[in-house]
Amino acid sequence: MSIQGNNLKSGSNLEKILKSGQFAFTGELGPPRGTDVKEVIEKAQFLKGNVDSVNITDNQTAVVRMASWAASLLLVQEGLEPNYQMVCRDRNRLAMQADILGAYALGIRNMLCLSGDHCQFGDHPDAKGVFDIDSMQLIAMVKQMRDDAKFLGGAEIHHPPKIFIGAASNPFADPFDWRVQRLAKKIEAGVDFIQTQCIYNMEKFRKFIHIAGEEGLTEKVYILAGVTPFKSIGMAKYMKSKVPGMDVPDEVIKRLQGVEKGKVAQEGINMACEQIEEFKSMKGVHGVHLMAIEWEHKVPEIAAQAKVLPRPKPE
Amino acid sequence: MIVAKRKPFEEIKEMLKGYKKVLNVGCGTCVSVCLAGGEKEVAILNAELDMARNLEDDPIEIHGQTVERQCDREYLAELDDIIKKEKFDALMSMACGVGIQFLAERFPDIPTFPGVDTTGLAVNQAVGWYEERCRSCSQCVLGITGGICPITMCAKGLFNGPCGGTNKGNCEISADQPCAWFKIHERLAAQGRLSSIRKINLARGWKDQIPRNLIQPGYKKPEKVS
Known part of the structure; x- marks a missing residue:
């Protein structure tokens, strides 16, 4: 693909795997609501060797947790590669750039640039949302820091951070026909890889990736399809009705309802694995991002069933 | 007003x-x-x-x-x-x-x-009902956003929306709050002007971070005020 060149942008494990044309498989870990290092390390053990990089969420759903850079560092120490998430909600451009420098200095190589859920969802609903810059502008800022060795304000950076730049894409949020355009804007801003929102409506996703392919976008960015296995029927119903921008078709819920009570979770895993199987051969998809929400211990089993093991070990 | x-x-x-x-x-x-x-x-x-x-x-x-x-x-x-x-x-x-x-x-x-x-700063939607429309940011972007202010009307004040939280045309914060960027897209599409938001709106400097003074052209601060 056209993004292949001689030089790596960051040298991260994820970048090397994607660049070599292998199917990437990434995971996710939510930092604790406290200072317990053990909790992070225990969760990390389930991911180690089973994924190429682990997204460390940043105060997800606007709930305070251990800083994503700190939890990312714990993973680095454990020999895992983090994908450091940063939202625009909680910090201004000074804090963001300072954190990026610090994160890179201590070994973080991948970053995911996000707007962030509104404060109203979280445990401090009256907090001031910063949004000094938005996710599009954050991507452009990290790229400028990396490629031009310049801060957003224009001053030179000594030893610029060589970050592999990621962003999210939600093919299911309205308006549908603008979603590909928004992806195009993120590519223009300088994104290297995309992780999508959890996919349940496969038909719509196929359409999205087809349009993106027609516009030449899948040649310009690596796209990792988002997969979250359902643990229960309740979770599926919650995702359908309560999570904004989520598209859960009725037939998905019906399939879960069609199995015996004790086998719903396994059926959720089966469905996720079937999706992963389709993504492996879907044109324009370069990997899967598995978000096993508070289900990290199931990742080894899911990875095995999805036949994505062993993970490649680039030089 | x-x-x-x-x-x-x-x-x-x-x-x-x-x-x-x-x-x-x-x-x-x-x-x-x-x-x-x-x-x-x-x-x-x-x-x-x-x-x-x-x-x-x-x-x-x-x-x-x-x-x-x-x-x-x-x-x-x-x-x-x-x-x-x-x-x-x-x-x-x-x-x-x-x-x-x-x-x-x-x-x-x-x-x-x-x-x-x-x-x-709000409009009068009906008697007793007022809707905020402007945050007086000192840098109006309404020309490219179809006359709908993303700083005021988008709960995150995004310049390159809509975010992934758009929910059937509404904002993620509430089903009663229309998504500003959904509206912007809708209006610009109807006017055949989507190209105006296809370009990245780059990070801007905020002009409202210090107390603002406005002196119109042709005027100056009087030496003494009554």
Whole structure:
């Protein structure tokens, strides 16, 4: 693909795997609501060797947790590669750039640039949302820091951070026909890889990736399809009705309802694995991002069933 | 216009605790139109205060006067005589935050209290219903966003929306709040102008981070103000 060149942008494990044309498989870990290092390390053990990089969420759903850079560092120490998430909600451009420098200095190589859920969802609903810059502008800022060795304000950076730049894409949020355009804007801003929102409506996703392919976008960015296995029927119903921008078709819920009570979770895993199987051969998809929400211990089993093991070990 | 809503009565009562002779100053412009701090609202609040303080056996002598605009010296000057003569021990202003400050500045020796909470720059959707439309950021982007302000109307103030939280045309924060970027897209699409948001809107410097001074072309700061 056209993004292949001689030089790596960051040298991260994820970048090397994607660049070599292998199917990437990434995971996710939510930092604790406290200072317990053990909790992070225990969760990390389930991911180690089973994924190429682990997204460390940043105060997800606007709930305070251990800083994503700190939890990312714990993973680095454990020999895992983090994908450091940063939202625009909680910090201004000074804090963001300072954190990026610090994160890179201590070994973080991948970053995911996000707007962030509104404060109203979280445990401090009256907090001031910063949004000094938005996710599009954050991507452009990290790229400028990396490629031009310049801060957003224009001053030179000594030893610029060589970050592999990621962003999210939600093919299911309205308006549908603008979603590909928004992806195009993120590519223009300088994104290297995309992780999508959890996919349940496969038909719509196929359409999205087809349009993106027609516009030449899948040649310009690596796209990792988002997969979250359902643990229960309740979770599926919650995702359908309560999570904004989520598209859960009725037939998905019906399939879960069609199995015996004790086998719903396994059926959720089966469905996720079937999706992963389709993504492996879907044109324009370069990997899967598995978000096993508070289900990290199931990742080894899911990875095995999805036949994505062993993970490649680039030089 | 600038809109405001009256502060909760208990809060007002608490602020005026211990003050025996108070002038409540209404404003005849924006807050009058939005039914928060005009002549009528001054009279209502004063009646409530009078009654409450009498019940507490702590009577208050409360006067009321409404001027055309509290953000204009010319109209505030109308209060000079009454304030000099009556020797109030506190002032209350039912103007917006701007008017309250200008009143306090004119009579710096007298404690001045706000009777309203200023809520923004809004349009009048129907009688008694006002919707915020502008955050007075000093850099208007309405030209590229189809006349819909993303700073005010998008809960995250995004310049390159819509985010992934758009929910059937509404904002992720509430099904009652339309998604600004959904609306922007809709309007620009209808006008055949989607190209205006296809380009990345790059990070801008905020122009509202220090107190702003505006001097129109052809004018200058007078050496002395009355």
